[in-house]
Amino acid sequence: MRSAVFALMVLIGVAAAALPSAPSSAAGPLPQPSGAPLLTVDGAIDATNRDGKAVFDRAMLERLGMHALRTGTTWTDGVNTFEGVLARDVMAAVGARGDTVIAIAINDYRIDIPVSDFSDYDVLFALRMDGKDLTARDKGPLWIVYPRDDHAELQDGRRDHRWVWQLNALRVE
Structure with missing residues (x-):
């Protein structure tokens, strides 16, 4: 009986080890950017790499996983194909703990x-x-x-102000 229980426990342990692990959100400090910074995230975050902030260069963002999206916009003609990183993946990478993100553009345009x-x-x-x-x-x-x-619901023009271009910073609150 003991050997059967032991064998079952070993089998459960092996099976559990074989399961894919969920991506960790901010499992430690972020690597340092090696290229020009594109995005700085601060506020209620757990993972940082520079003076309490998370600074990303292009390569760091791309390593989070690139995704494609086809959609029309108010500012371009027809349907365009956009490629980039999912916002939720950036939030997970920095261990965001807030309910609101203040998106900040190069010209200091800000929107919650x-x-x-x-x-x-x-x-x-x-x-x-x-x-x-x-x-x-x-x-x-x-x-x-x-x-x-x-x-x-996203085709409502009242949401267009959230499409921040020339984005360079996010503050999580």
């Missing part, structure tokens, strides 16, 4: 965005549009893009 938007929708911090890197001349290097065409 509920963190729930990032779990409710596949919101991108877009780095590319139609196969081309976004630059400051065309709303980059980061543009907050919502999957507008996939959700009727």
Whole structure:
């Protein structure tokens, strides 16, 4: 009987070890950026890499996993393909603990965005549009893009102010 129980416990342990682990959110300090900083996140976060802030360069963002989204916008013609990192993946990487994100653009435009938007929708911090890197001349290097065409409620113009272009900072509150 004891050997059967022991064998069962070993089997359960082996099975548990074989299960894929969930990605850890902010399992420690973030690596240092090696390129030009594109995004700085501060506020209620657990993972940092520079003076209490999380600073990301392009490569760090891309390593979080790139996703594509096809949608129309108020500011461009037709349907465009955007590529970038999911906002919720950035929030997980920094261990965000707040309910609101203040998105801040290069020109100091600021808007409060509920963190729930990032779990409710596949919101991108877009780095590319139609196969081309976004630059400051065309709303980059980061543009907050919502999957507008996939959700009727996102087609309401009152949400357009959340599409921050030339994004360079987030504050989690």
